[in-house]
Amino acid sequence: MRINLQTKFFFVFAMLTIISLGNFGFLWFAEKKSAEQQVLVTHTYKVLAQSEVFLGHLKDTETGQRGFLLTGQAKYLEPYLAGIESAQADFIILVNLTRDNAIQQSRLVSIRRKMAEKFSELNKTIELVQKGTPAEALNIVNSGVGKQIMDSIRLHLRQFKAEEEHLLEIRENSFRAEQVKMRMIFVGEALLLVFLIILVAFAIRRNVINPVIGLTNNTARLAAGKKLEEIKPANVAGEDEMTLLIDGFNNMATTISTTMSNLASAQKDAEEKKHRLSDIIWSTNIGTWEWNIETDEIQFNERWADIIGYSLSELEPVNADTWRNNVHPDDLEKSYAQLEKHYCGELEYYECETRRLHKDGTYIWVQDRGKVVEWSEDGKPVRMSGTNIDISERKEIERAKSEFISTVSHELRTPLTSIKGSLGLIKSGTLGNLPDKLQSMLDIAYNNSDRLVLLINDILDMEKIEAGKMNFNLKTVEVLSLVDEAIEANKGYGDEHGVTFLRSGLEEQALIEGDKDRLMQVLSNLMSNAAKFSPDGEIVTLSIFDFNEEIRIAVEDKGPGIPEDFRDSLFEKFSQADSSDTRKVGGTGLGLSISQAIVEQHRGTIGFDTETGNGSTFYINLPKLADRSETRPVQTTGNGNRILICEDEADVAAILETMLHEAGYQTGIARTAAQARNMLEEIHFDAMTLDLGLPDQDGISLMQELRKNPKTHDLPIIVVSATANERKQELNGDAIDVIDWIEKPIDPTFLLNRLGKTLKNLANTRPRILHVEDDDSVLEIVESLVNDMGSVTKAKTLKEARNLLETDRFDLVLLDLMLPDGKGETLLPLLHKPDQPSIPVVVFSAKDVTRETVERIDVALVKSKTSNEELLGVIQSIIENRQRTG
Missing domain, CATH: 3.30.565.10 (Histidine kinase-like ATPase, C-terminal domain)
Structure with missing residues (x-):
């Protein structure tokens, strides 16, 4: 039966685990026995200490008794009574500590009996003294009964302590024995583990490390192309994992050798194909490029440089600037726009026709085409590849075609105009009446001349569409x-x-x-x-x-x-x-x-x-x-005049809005003539900028309407339009009272100067009202009420109001008394300077006006009790009175 390395190592580690667990069990058991002995030793020490405490408290009772018998003073009874109580408590503790020892319990019974006799003797003598017979008490003491009882107690306690000391010796010896046993077990376990570790290390080196070293050396030899050394597995009789690994490595080495041979052949084929592809690209007049967008590095082929009359070496070092500097400046922005459309997915390919600067100083037409071939994880383009093709010849053909069509159309249109005009005169009867038959033929000729004109026009439009020139x-x-x-x-x-x-x-x-x-x-x-x-x-x-x-x-x-x-x-x-x-x-x-x-x-x-x-x-x-058909509400910034921007192009309107805001004006935006009319009816504006090419009405006719309306008859208008000068000439200058005609693109300085001068002249003829108020809604309401009779300047704090009063002159001040940075009354001295005419003051506040303040103002109005009509009437009355008196 073959035992593989995995089984061997599993067996070894299982044995180590079992031995370790066994040793741990022995150590745990020995530690437990040692702990138990230590608990017993500690218990014995506690019993001995408690017996000493008990004896001490008994002595305290005798001391208290003798002090009382000698002096008769009650203060000596305190230690006596405390000693009795403590001795009884100590005795109970001794009983509880020795419940597991019957011998000690029998001794404690004798001690309890003697302790009772002792307390009885002590109490008796104290009672005799308290009754006034101290001689009898002294006789009891001199009889030696108390001493005999105490000696008996001491004897029993010595026996009690001797027993405990004997137990202590036994228990300490047992504890020390357990400690020695535990140390021996620990040393034995450590020696056994060291032996097993050495054994495992030897097995690992023999079965794993040595073969791996051999494999590593052979890997290096394989990489160097040298002959491999024979690796002998440790288990020559069987086939364990290392043997299989060695066999696998040898097979892999054979495969790698074969693969490397095939790779060399494939590289040779790839090189040949690369040359063939290069030949094809060269023959088809295609330049190639590869652009690393993140680093801005770029690679061109030789043909790319050849198209613009250079060799690649003449352009080195090449990067993206090589391309940028070569493109005609007017085409560069168009190229960037196409790139952005490709990046955002709007175009599948980047494609753009641009003019390139040739080495001879002329510009040639080149078509760029490419695609992003690598994207970053966050969706940004990383690498892009593409081609360049010289399309100068095609462009020349297109130019010739365009000139031909233009020439042909002109040469056809000119005689057709004469033919159609002549036929029209004859057809109308101007040259005399014609026979009906001739009239019929004339109608056919006239209608077909019309059809031919339409055909020429349509052909020209189609040609423009196909050429992308419409x-x-x-x-x-x-x-x-x-x-x-x-x-x-x-x-x-x-x-x-x-x-x-x-x-x-x-x-x-x-x-x-x-x-x-x-x-x-x-x-x-x-x-x-x-x-x-x-x-x-x-x-x-x-x-x-x-x-x-x-x-x-x-x-x-x-x-x-x-x-x-x-x-x-x-x-x-x-x-x-x-x-x-x-x-x-x-x-x-x-x-x-x-x-x-x-x-x-x-x-x-x-x-x-x-x-x-x-x-x-x-x-x-x-x-x-x-979204562009909506008006823009009035945007407030600073205390400037309101300007209505009538412009259908959102980008131009935004530029004008920003420009006017930075100059301190308030603005509103209308996209159409209808919106402008509505806004002018609902809101007061001090001036207006007007684009002539509105989507719903011509700007000139809108101005003519505004001049006929009494409310907008005197509204300053500045024309801002791409056709301003052309339309101005049509109207013979300022025929409809326009402040100025400004061509796009807009000159900000000129526009702001003209607007500023116009509004300044306007301000000199309109009363100026300073409204000091921190509530935005009240500011807006009052401004809407009085805009038709004067211009309103706003101040939300005392600081803003003081600054305005220092630099500007006002015809009336509308004052709130409760402001964020103080009381409105503090402004009154600035409004009544001795060397200057006083400025009329209308207090418009929720706060009650004091008697002192009333004497320094013109009118006091309470916000919650004053209607819009009343407020407007007061302001109008003061302004008219001021204008009459000069």
């Missing part, structure tokens, strides 16, 4: 206004085809982001199709729906519907249903394809619902800008 001026667009403008723009076309366009559905304002002209192009295409296919006298409905995150605009016609076999190809280029009903209405077949491209550029979708014989509904879905 520009989109994305701004906030109000949907209701967009649809209404589309209906108005296509009304004439609808009249020609006998149809009426109507809007339905959503009536509330809704905003989207888009290019208004391009969206008009889409709607016009859908509306013209609907008009062409609808019978005379029908209504084409433009419905608007709010789907929370999307806005849908649907165009519904009453035409024949779309044939089923044509529906799948409806949005393809030059696609038209080939039936007599549809061919007769004309069209280029490009409109829907162009519309689809435009809608998709707006991150939207286009689709249709149709039923043969019951008309069609084409719809576009566009992302809604619900």
Whole structure:
């Protein structure tokens, strides 16, 4: 039977465990016996000590008795009585301590009897003295009875102690014997454990360590490619684990040798493939790069450098700056933007066309394409690989194509304009009447010239879309206004085809982001199709729906519907249903394809619902800008004037808001003309910045409306728009009273200077009111009440109020008497300086006004008892009186 190493070691450790447990048991038993003997020894010492204490207390009773007999003083009875009580208690303890010893218990019975006789003798003598017969008491003492009793007690106690001392000797000898036995057991166990440990160590060295050393040496020899030494297992007769390990190692060594041989062959193949791949990359004009984004290290192949006219060695040392410095500055930002889109998952691949600086000083076009191939645990890009392709030739072809189309379109449009104009003059009868037959041919020629113009325009738009050159001026667009403008723009076309366009559905304002002209192009295409296919006298409905995150605009016609076999190809280029009903209405077949491209550029979708014989509904879905359609409440900072920012672009509005806040102004933001009108009706503003390109109304017409409104007739307006100068020229300067026209991008210094001067001039004509109050709600209410008659400056503490009174001049002070840093009355001396005109003071406070304060103010109003109308009337009366008196 073969016993493996695991079994052997288990057996050895089991034996060690059993021996250790046995030794532990012996030690525990010996320790227990020793502890028991120690307890007995301690018990005996306690009995001996207690017997001495007992005898001492008996002696105390005799001492007390003799003192009393000699002096007759009662104070000697105290130790006597205490001795009796203590002796009795000591005796009880001795009885309890020796209950396991019958001999000692019999002695204690004799002692108890003698102790009773002694206490009787002592009591008798004391009673005789107390009765006045001390001679009799003395006779009892002189008789020697008491001494005999005490001697008897001492004799019994000596016998008692002798017995205990004998027991003590026996018990101490037994305790010492147990201690010696325990030490011998401990030494024996230690020697046995040392022997077993040496035995186990020898076995481990023989069966494990020596073979492992041999395996380690052979591992080093294997790594060095040397011949392996033979390792002899300790168990030559059997097959234990070490034997199996040695055999396994030998097999592994053989396998490794074979693997290394195969690996060398594979490396050779990989090297060949690498060269072939390099040849392929070179022949296909592809440069490669690998970028460590964390360290900014980058590796290029030779072809990457060759594309820009260098050898790789000329560019060394290479890093990411090598690429950055080589890209045209105008293209670098575009490249970064594409990288960010790829990092956040918006694009599967990073792809960007950039201009690169060639060694000869010219710029060439290169297409970058790559992908992140390694991400960190927290989702950040770590390593990225990609390619570069020289696309200069393709760009040149595209440029030539663009020039060709531009030239052809111009050369076609110019004669077509003449042809169409001439046909129009003849058709209108300006040149005389024509025969009916000739008029019919003229109509055909005129209509087809129209169709040819549309075809040229659509071809140009399609070419721009395919080349990615169709520009989109994305701004906030109000949907209701967009649809209404589309209906108005296509009304004439609808009249020609006998149809009426109507809007339905959503009536509330809704905003989207888009290019208004391009969206008009889409709607016009859908509306013209609907008009062409609808019978005379029908209504084409433009419905608007709010789907929370999307806005849908649907165009519904009453035409024949779309044939089923044509529906799948409806949005393809030059696609038209080939039936007599549809061919007769004309069209280029490009409109829907162009519309689809435009809608998709707006991150939207286009689709249709149709039923043969019951008309069609084409719809576009566009992302809604619900969050940008809300006004921003007035943001308060400092004590500055209120400025209304009327701007539909959120980024521009935020810049203006920050700029004005830092200058100490309060601001409110309106995204549309309608919102601006509402805010101006509800809140007083001291000035307004206005963008002309609002989504729901032209800025110029909004200004004209404001100038007609008495409340906003004199409102200072500063135009801040990308088309400010252009629109200013259209209006012949300041025809509608604008403070200034500022082009975007905004010059902060110029804007703030113009605004500051305007408001300063305005402040000189409006009464200034200082409101000293720490309650925000009261400040807001009062400001709303008096804004139309004067400008309000706020101070929440005495410190703020003092600073303002030191630097500014006010026409009236509205004062609260209870402020965080003191009493409002302390401001009154600053308002009535001897060398300056007094400032009128209206106390508006919840605190009662003292007689002294009443004499120094104009009016005292209690907050809880004063209505808004009363407060406003008092302020207005004081200001008007001050203006009359100068």
